[in-house]
Amino acid sequence: MYSAVAQHGSVNAANNSNNNNSNNNNNNSGSVSGDAATPNLNVAAIGGTGSSNPPPGVVPSKNKALNDEQIYQWTSELVNGVNRERALLELGKKREQYDDLALVLWNSFGVMTVLLEEIISVYPFLHPQVLTASVSNRVCNALALLQCVASNPQTRGLFLSANLPLYLYPFLSTNSRQRSFEYLRLTSLGVIGALVKNDTPEVINFLLATEIVPLCLNIMEISSELSKTVAIFILQKILLDDQGLSYVCTTYERFHTVSSVLAKMIEQLSASTANSHQQQQNQSNGQSQAGQQGNGQQQGGQQQSQPSNSSGRLLKHVVRCYMRLSDNLEARKALANILPEPLRDGTFSLILQDDVATKRCLAQLLSNISEQ
Template sequence: MANLPPSLSMGTPFGGPSTSVGAPANKDRNLASAEQLVLDLSNPELRENALLELSKKRELFQDLAPLLWNSFGTIAALLQEIVSIYSVLAPPNLTPAQSNRVCNSLALLQCVASHSDTRMLFLKAHIPLYLYPFLNTTSKSRPFEYLRLTSLGVIGALVKVDDTEVISFLLSTEIIPLCLRTMEMGSELSKTVATFIVQKILLDDVGMDYICTTAERFFAVGRVLGNMVQSLVEQPSPRLLKHIIRCYLRLSDNPRACAALGSCLPDSLRDGTFSNCLREDQIARRWLQQLVHNVGVGRVPSHQGGGFEHML
C-alpha cells in the first residue's frame, strides 16, 4: 500500500528475481540463512536475535511466509511473544524494548498475512484476534503507538487483497470499533492505516451492507470521519484526507446513507477549504467533486423518511 512506510508496506514480494551472475548461489545462501533463523525462533535464548534478523531481512527471503507457517512450533513461538506482553498493556507499562520485540514478531505475522499461500490459513486460525488487545489500548506513548501501527499493518495486509471472506471474518470480530478508536486517537500514520482498513471494508458489498444496516453503525462511522475532517482543517494531511473522502464517497453509494450525508457531511468538504491540500492529487479532487455532487442530488427531505434519522 503506497501510503504505508517501507517497513510496513504490504505489496513487496519476497526475494524477487535477480539478474546477477551469482543469483542461484545467493538464493541458496538466503534460504539456508532463513531456515536457520526460523529454527532459532523455537529456542528462547536465540529468539530475540532471530526475530530482529528475520524482520529486517524478510524481503530478502523468498517464500518466508510458507516457511514460517509450516515449520514446527514457529507460529506458536510468535504468538507466545505477543501474549507475553498482555499483562503490561493495562495499566500501561510497556517498555520500548518490549514493544520492539513484539513488533518484530508482528512483522513476521504480516508476511504470513500477505502471502497468497498462507493468508486464508492465517485467517482460519483466528490469529488476528491476538492483535486486538493492542488496538484497544489508549496510551499515546511511542511504544504503544508503534505496537498499534504494526498491528494495523497486519490487518491492512489482509484487506489489501479484495476478498469477501476476509471482510466477513473481520466484521464478525468487531474490527470496525477498534479501527474507529485508532482513527480518533492515533498518530497521523495510524489514523491513515486504520482509515484505509475501513475504506477497504466499505468497498466490499458485505462491509457496506454491514455499516449501513443500522443508523447506529452509520453514525458511528460518520461521527469519527467528521471529527477527523475537522482536525485536518488545522493540520492538513493529503493522504489521510484522501482515504476519508473515499470512505464518504463509498457511503454516498447507499441511498439512505447519501440522504443522511446531506445533513452531516462537513461543510469544509463542500466550501473549498481543502483546495490547497488536494492541489497535487487529481484523483482525490475528482472523488471530492463526485461526493459533493452525489450528496447534492441524493438528498431526500426528512419527511419522506429516506435517510437514517427515522431509525434513531
C-alpha cells in the same frame, strides 16, 4: 451496535511460554493472565509439521528463502535457541528480500507457536500500562513476521482459519498515547492492513464478524496521524466490499458512529490546514524582509509544508470513505445534511491541487449528495 470489542475468553498461556527465553532478560515465564481478550487457538490450522529443512512438497528455486541456509538457522534459533530476540530481528530483515518467507515461517515446526508466545507474553503489560520500549520493539518484530504471513496469498487463508488476527485485538484496544503503545498499535494495524490489501471477501467477513470496525474508529480518534491513516485505510477497504457497506449502513447508529469519526477527522485536518497556511504566510512575510537570508528561510518554509503532504494522504482516505457511503441510498440522504462544510467550501483545495483522483472523487461525492 458499536460496542467494545467482543470478549473471546481469558488469557491463559502455559508455563512453557518462555522456555526458550531465559537469556533474553524477559521475565515473563509462568502463566500469563489478564483482562485482554484472546481467541481459541485453532491448532490444526496453525501447525506446521516440517523441520528446519525446506517445507515438504515445495521445490527450491533460485533467489528464494527456501534456498537461504541462514533462514533455517534463524528459524531453528527462534524455536530452540537461547537468542530468540536476535532471531526475530534477523528474520524480519529478510521480509523484503524474499517473497516466499511466509511459506518457510508457516511450515517450519514451532515457528508460529513461538510468535504467539511472544504476543501473549506482552498482555500483562497492557493493564496496567507498563509497556517499555524494549518490550514493545521485541513484540513488534514478531508482529512484522506475522504481517509477512498475512500478506502472502498462500498463507493468508490459513492465517485466518487459525484466528490469528484476534490475538492482536488487545493491542488495538489500548488507548495509551505513549510511544511504545503507539508503535504497538501501528504494527498491529499493519498486519490487518496486509490482510485487507487484496480485497478478499473472506477477509472482510472475518473482520466484520470479529468487530474490527470499532477498534479502527477508536484509533482514528486517539492515535497518531500515521496510525489514523492505516486504520482508515482498513475501514475504506471494508466499505468497498458490499458486505462491509451493508454492515455499516444497516442501522443509523452504526452509520452515525462512522460518519461522526470521519467528521472529526475533517475538522482536525481543516484546523491543521489553516495553521499550515498561516505559518507559510508568516514565513513568506518574513522572507520578504530578510534579504539574503531568504533562501535559508524558504527551505524552512518548504519543510513546514510537509505535514500537508501527510494530511493529504489521510484526507484521501476520508473522502473515499464518504464517497463509498454515498453509494448507499439512505446514507446518501443523511450525508446531504451532515457532510462537513470544509469538504464543500474548498478548504482543502491546496492540499488536493496535485491529487487529481481525490479531487474527482470529492466532486463525485458532492454531485451524489446534491441529487438528494
